[in-house]
Amino acid sequence: MLNSVESSCCPQKSKVRDRILEAAMGLFYRLGIKAVGVDAIVSEANTNKMSLYRNFESKDELVLEFVKAQEQTFRERWRAIMAEHAEDPKEQIKRIFEALVEKGLAGGSFGCSGANVAVELRGEEHPAVTHIQQTRAEVLSIFCQLAADAGATNPQQLGVTLVLLYEGCVLSRLSFAKEQWPALQVAEIVEQLLNQNCTQ
Amino acid sequence: MLNSVESSCCPQKSKVRDRILEAAMGLFYRLGIKAVGVDAIVSEANTNKMSLYRNFESKDELVLEFVKAQEQTFRERWRAIMAEHAEDPKEQIKRIFEALVEKGLAGGSFGCSGANVAVELRGEEHPAVTHIQQTRAEVLSIFCQLAADAGATNPQQLGVTLVLLYEGCVLSRLSFAKEQWPALQVAEIVEQLLNQNCTQ
DNA sequence: GGCAAATGTTACTGGTCGGTCACAAGTCCG
DNA sequence: CGGACTTGTGACCGACCAGTAACATTTGCC
Numbered sequence: 018m019l020n021s022v023e024s025s026c027c028p029q030k031s032k033v034r035d036r037i038l039e040a041a042m043g044l045f046y047r048l049g050i051k052a053v054g055v056d057a058i059v060s061e062a063n064t065n066k067m068s069l070y071r072n073f074e075s076k077d078e079l080v081l082e083f084v085k086a087q088e089q090t091f092r093e094r095w096r097a098i099m100a101e102h103a104e105d106p107k108e109q110i111k112r113i114f115e116a117l118v119e120k121g122l123a124g125g126s127f128g129c130s131g132a133n134v135a136v137e138l139r140g141e142e143h144p145a146v147t148h149i150q151q152t153r154a155e156v157l158s159i160f161c162q163l164a165a166d167a168g169a170t171n172p173q174q175l176g177v178t179l180v181l182l183y184e185g186c187v188l189s190r191l192s193f194a195k196e197q198w199p200a201l202q203v204a205e206i207v208e209q210l211l212n213q214n215c216t217q
Numbered sequence: 218m219l220n221s222v223e224s225s226c227c228p229q230k231s232k233v234r235d236r237i238l239e240a241a242m243g244l245f246y247r248l249g250i251k252a253v254g255v256d257a258i259v260s261e262a263n264t265n266k267m268s269l270y271r272n273f274e275s276k277d278e279l280v281l282e283f284v285k286a287q288e289q290t291f292r293e294r295w296r297a298i299m300a301e302h303a304e305d306p307k308e309q310i311k312r313i314f315e316a317l318v319e320k321g322l323a324g325g326s327f328g329c330s331g332a333n334v335a336v337e338l339r340g341e342e343h344p345a346v347t348h349i350q351q352t353r354a355e356v357l358s359i360f361c362q363l364a365a366d367a368g369a370t371n372p373q374q375l376g377v378t379l380v381l382l383y384e385g386c387v388l389s390r391l392s393f394a395k396e397q398w399p400a401l402q403v404a405e406i407v408e409q410l411l412n413q414n415c416t417q
Numbered sequence: 418g419g420c421a422a423a424t425g426t427t428a429c430t431g432g433t434c435g436g437t438c439a440c441a442a443g444t445c446c447g
Numbered sequence: 448c449g450g451a452c453t454t455g456t457g458a459c460c461g462a463c464c465a466g467t468a469a470c471a472t473t474t475g476c477c
Contacts (some may be wrong), residue, residue, distance in 0.1 A: 233423080265425055268424060
């Protein structure tokens with residue numbers, strides 16, 4: 018009920034909290050939400066269940082925090098790509114897809130955490146899911162904006178195409194054997210798409 | 218151990234088996250594998266746990282059977298579409314995407330069962346997963362074949378593009394709010410793609 | 418009718434789940 | 448030092464999990 022009286026001088030809440038969240042994020046991402054119990058989390062974080070429930074209301078809140086944190090790093094990654102190639106929207110788009118493939122090929126890649134959570138939580142009404150859907154809508158509008166910036170003849174349609182390709186790449190990671198993952202060839206596809214559908 | 222002595226004259230093994238499998242399929246698809254327990258399945262099938270374990274070795278076998286059955290109906294649906302527009306590969310491709318959107322918009326749609334299972338079973342080594350990956354590879358080669366039949370200048374690339382769009386549509390169903398699902402506009406995208414990349 | 422196979426019933430196992438309790442031990446700072 | 452706050456410990460709760468045993472009932476076929 019009372020939300021910790023902002024004790025004396027501490028800026029960060031605690032150390033354990035971070036450890037627990039980090040452990041949970043790793044396990045949730047690798048194995049899935051339902052496949053990971055709180056016991057596994059606290060053990061991975063070298064702590065105990067009480068410390069978990071002193072910092073989080075429930076496992077569900079931990080899931081929500083996991084999703085938020087993943088979105089945060091996702092946004093930062095995109096922002097970095099954008100910054101690297103400011104004023105060159107075509108290059109920005111291409112870099113987004115290149116980064117996607119690099120990430121997907123790296124060891125320990127299991128697709129998109131958000132989408133995976135949405136799959137596991139279908140049938141429940143979980144706050145994390147609406148969160149994920151909002152972020153997805155953002156991604157779509159970003160692609161549309163980029164398409165417009167790149168001088169697309171039909172920005173909205175190109176944006177939708179790009180987001181579908183993007184989702185196709187990310188979400189099919191777990192359905193294909195790694196060597197047959199079709200995303201491996203997405204770079205040239207996107208390049209050609211941009212050339213065909215943008216004036217200039 | 219002994220596999221049922223092919224008793225006298227019965228072609229189908231039993232009625233309960235079908236009921237159980239059907240109930241399991243519905244629940245697995247709607248709620249997910251991990252979210253559904255055997256008790257829920259037998260209750261939905263109006264039977265009992267013993268009948269389940271007399272017909273299936275384990276829940277895992279039930280999952281595998283679920284995946285196989287889904288693939289079966291999936292193949293048949295595609296075959297029907299192909300048959301409807303034989304000798305017109307462009308139309309076949311377009312119809313595949315139209316059917317996809319129709320299905321996705323229908324009530325009680327939760328994306329692709331196979332992909333969802335692959336997500337839920339990541340981190341485990343489950344026979345169903347390799348099964349799913351094989352089917353996925355098939356889909357890719359079908360798209361490539363269709364692209365070639367349609368007279369694509371680069372059939373392999375067009376095939377990959379189509380499969381990425383396809384996966385993007387199907388797998389993003391749960392990550393987007395229904396009204397914002399980008400697949401709604403995939404028909405025109407595919408049409409334009411075919412016009413741009415096929416001679417004839 | 419009678420017999421055998423298929424189904425149903427009840428209760429049970431051992432394990433794990435998310436979550437909580439009271440209490441002990443550690444840490445930090447004045 | 449002492450006192451306050453943060454962590455750790457171990458036992459525990461009720462619920463559910465997948466799977467099994469022994470026994471009763473129904474079904475279908477000769």
